[in-house]
Amino acid sequence: MRAALLHMAADAGASLGVIIGGAVILAIGGFEWIAVGRLLHDCLGGGGELSVVGRLSATTEGQSASGHRSSGRSGRIWLDRRQRSLRRFEVGIYRDRVLPRFQDKVMARKPNREVRARMCDSLAGEVVEIGFGTGLNVPYYPAGVTRVVAVEPSALCMRIAAPRIAKSTVPVDMGGLDGERLDLPSDHFDAALSTWTMCTIPDLDRALAEIRRVLKPGGVLHFVEHGHAPDASVAKWQERIEPLNKRLAGGCHLTRQIPTFVERAGFELDDLNTYYFEGEPKPFGYTFEGRAIRR
Numbered sequence: 001m002r003a004a005l006l007h008m009a010a011d012a013g014a015s016l017g018v019i020i021g022g023a024v025i026l027a028i029g030g031f032e033w034i035a036v037g038r039l040l041h042d043c044l045g046g047g048g049e050l051s052v053v054g055r056l057s058a059t060t061e062g063q064s065a066s067g068h069r070s071s072g073r074s075g076r077i078w079l080d081r082r083q084r085s086l087r088r089f090e091v092g093i094y095r096d097r098v099l100p101r102f103q104d105k106v107m108a109r110k111p112n113r114e115v116r117a118r119m120c121d122s123l124a125g126e127v128v129e130i131g132f133g134t135g136l137n138v139p140y141y142p143a144g145v146t147r148v149v150a151v152e153p154s155a156l157c158m159r160i161a162a163p164r165i166a167k168s169t170v171p172v173d174m175g176g177l178d179g180e181r182l183d184l185p186s187d188h189f190d191a192a193l194s195t196w197t198m199c200t201i202p203d204l205d206r207a208l209a210e211i212r213r214v215l216k217p218g219g220v221l222h223f224v225e226h227g228h229a230p231d232a233s234v235a236k237w238q239e240r241i242e243p244l245n246k247r248l249a250g251g252c253h254l255t256r257q258i259p260t261f262v263e264r265a266g267f268e269l270d271d272l273n274t275y276y277f278e279g280e281p282k283p284f285g286y287t288f289e290g291r292a293i294r295r
């Protein structure tokens with residue numbers, strides 16, 4: 001059965017197939033997707049066997065995609081828990097090479113663009129943007145912004161952002177890799193911007209303390225974030241799927257009560273709108289859009 005499925009996938013032009021628990025779940029044309037298969041396997045409990053069949057059409061009996069001999073009949077590379085270095089490699093590929101491209105597409109949708117325009121509209125002076133991503137806010141920086149300092153850990157995101165930065169009339173400088181540790185002066189910035197980033201930063205309390213530190217007293221944090229929904233049935237789903245979502249979406253939490261974090265860090269909420277984001281399944285789309293003043 002498996003062999004038949006894999007041959008079908010190969011005939012369809014796939015260069016990679018992944019089997020989990022007897023079913024082909026991925027049969028596609030990119031090496032990076034090994035990482036996705038591995039992550040899914042782990043998230044599904046890691047109990048079943050996982051086999052990765054590389055470059056289906058080129059695979060010969062007992063010869064794996066990478067040219068190594070393997071014990072599988074059709075060139076399977078059998079992975080087990082002891083292969084930690086391979087796993088780190090896979091996760092690294094997924095995080096560094098797949099996710100930023102995916103993020104650039106998903107975050108560029110029309111409803112997001114409308115929110116970006118609102119979030120950037122009243123920015124002025126020197127701005128620090130936390131989780132700059134692929135620079136999707138750049139076209140919306142208004143003329144009153146004199147400089148943006150971008151904080152972003154992903155090198156690929158910054159590469160994808162380069163043409164947007166090149167076109168910008170507002171100067172954009174790289175300001176570090178981690179919102180939890182800002183190597184930036186205290187009491188300096190007029191505003192901070194965070195769009196769909198607070199879900200991902202591992203220690204959000206620490207990052208907000210840093211944002212507060214670098215803002216001038218009275219400086220404004222503009223934020224749009226998704227998080228914990230008030231409806232019990234939605235919140236229950238958020239709790240259920242959060243572990244899987246964190247694995248697949250770069251550490252993205254679904255259950256963060258963003259305004260609570262913001263107030264706890266020493267900000268006063270000035271304006272807050274909450275809603276389910278258009279076109280987004282409810283567990284992923286409960287949105288907090290607002291501004292908060294540094295106390």
Ligand SMILES: C[S@@+](CC[C@H](N)C(=O)[O-])C[C@H]1O[C@@H](n2cnc3c(N)ncnc32)[C@H](O)[C@@H]1O
Binds near residue numbers: 131132152178202
């Ligand atoms: C969902 S994306 C949003 C990107 C961008 N703000 C946008 O609106 O398109 C979350 C971003 O947060 C970044 N990120 C993750 N951990 C971070 C950290 N500790 N400090 C700053 N940014 C971080 C990720 O690399 C990613 O680009």
